[in-house]
Amino acid sequence: MKIDRRCFLSLVIGGAVGTTLTPVPWKLTDDIAIWSQNWPWTPVPEDGPSKFVKSVCTQCPGGCGITVRTIGDRAIKIEGQPDHPVNNGSLCPRAISATQHLYGPSRIQGPMKRAGERGQGKWEKISWDEAIKTVTEKLAELRTRGKPHTVACISDTDGNGSSYLMDRFLQAYGSPNFIRTPSSADAQELALYLSCGRQGTIGYDFRKADFILSFGCALMDGCDTAGQVMSAFGEQDKKTRLVQIEARLSDTAAKAAQWVPAKPGSETALALGLGHVIVRDGLYNKAFIDNHGFAFEDWQDDAGNTHPGYRSLVQDHSPDKVAKATGLSEKVIESLARSFARAHRPVAVSGLGSAAPDSLDQALAVFALNALAGNFQKPGGVFLIDEPDYLSWTEMKIDKTASAGNQHPRVDGAGSEKFAHTRYLPNRLPEAINSAKGDSPVQALLVAGGNPLYTLADPRAAQKAFEKIPFIVSFSTFIDETAEQADLLLPHPHFLESYQDVPTPRGMAHTVVSLARPVVKPQYDTRHMADVVIQIAKNLGGFIENAFPWKNYEDFLRKSLSDQWKTLEKKGFWSDSRSRDTSLDKIFRTSSQRFEFFPMSKFAAMNGNGNKKAGVEKIELPGNIDKLPLVLVPYTSMRISDGAVANTPFMTKTLDANVVLENDVFVEINPKTASEYGLSQGDKATVKTQAGRAEVRVNLFEGIMPGLVAMPAGLGRTGFSDYIAGKGANVYSLIAPAADPASGLNAAWGARAAIAKA
């Protein structure tokens, strides 16, 4: 018998055949599949009893109530709170995916100080004691040198408890420089103040209105009002007619009963044109105007000079002229005016959620339409909501250094003679620093919310200004674009880890205060920024310490909210519709005690400014029209966060392939315009403006007016994590600010642009 290679081969073949007749291959295949599903790095949901915690989303000013399902100490799922007066259960993708930010790699894990050059990304861990000591010493030193006014604080809000404590700290310390980051709220608040004499927000009763005339508001596109508006429109058998005036077929326009594509930047003219028709045809509410209106007709000031009233102002805006300015037909303008005036409960809305700011004149012109309809403080109408008064502010004493510091003019120029009524002018801050001779007028900057190096128009100029500030502290939760350039990071906890009061969101027709609360334990070594400021105040001692008689932020909230705290703890929100009952006699707090069509205080301020005209200011976009023949406009999308905090990776995943493809952002261009520039779908191109340039791709879109280039706001991040950064370009870096002469606020609704195939 000979045993050779063949025998060995048959043994193997026999073995193989035999194996197929056993469970081995079949069972192993199955088991390997299961084994591979259970590799230790595969995320596995927690198991255990669920809890549901009521809180509020603070990722945008929208103020939507949320219910967070937790298992153990893990937040599992975020849903809309069904009985919350703001959003009634609806929610945007930002909140739905907020746990990705909570547990994601963009978090700053503890206090750190810069170890390398600014922006190099090298950090050294330090203790909270050391971090707080560093800030205290720096602030103490500036104060001893008589320079407390060179400290500034940037925040994304001035309406909640922690921003109040920041502002209070600055006052006690001796600086007037509390600055709120820009938003479309700025012009609205100013318009409300000038025409009605109230600091607060304009509320619209979207649920009961039967005609909503929206001047480019991102009602259902962006955040801010998405929760309220979606829930208002979600109600069945609703007969509300929404008319959307916008150059682009946005989601709001698509859902509207009528889409009116007017040229961007012509909204003021259109609002005045509608006013013209309403006044001409006598369709306005005479009773309201007689009893509660001021400067509808020409009027005389105390010195006996005559000034034109609203009637004279709109005289100039006949439909034929407005048709030219807006690109709409006269017929459309006439019929729009009539349908608005004839509606039972119409509201005219501007500046809610849009990516581009409005001018003061636009805000005033649109707001005046509501006065023509006389629909104030009525169901389905406009409600004036005051600034939050739920926190019982306690008086404080300040020392001489502080009062001397507070006397200094604000570094951004707000409240100066020129811009007497404007509270914050963040977009002027870079310029103020960059043009200063010698030392920067800001020696220490506390960034307590907001992400100015991303959201300010022309962030490059802001970056240059920041380079001149010797000491920058960021309280950011995430390593965002501003935190990247800071010297010291004092991370604030995520909103699912901490308390935060949320005042009435803009647009709400009655007061609603919500409470964000710790849903899970802090994941990292973070501290509430208000706690840090209270600690710094205590360290500085004296009057500053005395101005902060609270143990910490929670103590401050409990004491200030007293009775309401219990309701907030239990329900997550507290609402008060008393604000709705105020009679018309009491709501206007202007010097005339009426609704001022031509605000006297605006006049007084402009008078000081040497500008006596009653007319409206046109905001010219900078740039040479021959070289930059197109107009770039930013747009908001519910699936892209355009605020301080970037998208979650999940949100980016939901974007269509003609919005973002790999790392490229698409700009929308009308096929007609595209063909003029030889561009086809998907082409790579360069968009150029006076402020900068960006590499993009082209998306041909019939829904955008010719001559425009529309780009989503919120992309082109450099901070956060690798999952988020590097997608597309930041549209704000292409749009330099354009100051509104009436308010000083940035009113650049776009930028002149050119596009060329790359």
Place this chain on the structure above:
Amino acid sequence: MSTQSDNQTAAAGNRSSGWVVFVFFMIGLVASIISGWVAFPKLLYSTKQQPIDFNHQVHLEQMGGQCNACHFFREDGSFSGSPTLEECKSCHMYPMTGNENEQKFIDEYVNQDKEVPWLIYAEQPPCVFFSHAAHVRGADMQCATCHGDIKNSTSLREYQENRLTGYSRDIWGKSMLRLGEPDHGGRRQKMNDCAECHLKETGSKGNCFQCHK
């Protein structure tokens, strides 16, 4: 110089004969079949004992015959599974009987405030969403239909753990060929088993996302 036929003969002489080849084939075949059927299951599964023995029958008598006295639904409808230390402690904070397993439980778990690491016979992978409420409350099924007659057991079965996947043998079923039902009298619990039962009971195997969320 040799002829062609010489060459062939020489080659045949150098090779093993056909039957030898066949014998080797058969050795391979039989050996693999035996090891596949006998050795493989032994190798694949390790046998483990539960940390403490537990008498379901005795407990059930004490608890009024209700499974849900210990395996209950939470308020939100989710199923609590095995009782936690906290729940066991509500009776067994101190010894109630002279039972050695009870003593062991108190010494090693209650006194040390440690959860008992029960081995769960019916544990499904985390990618599977299974709702007890839908089956027990919705479809009115008995616990025993899937889990067997645990109710009347006086001690815990040994637990056979799949060395590769870490899951209990009960899921696949006792039989390597997935024939018949498991020894314990319940059901096999792999995806096809769910689908088969759903097809029979509801007329449809159901959709992927119903169980894989």
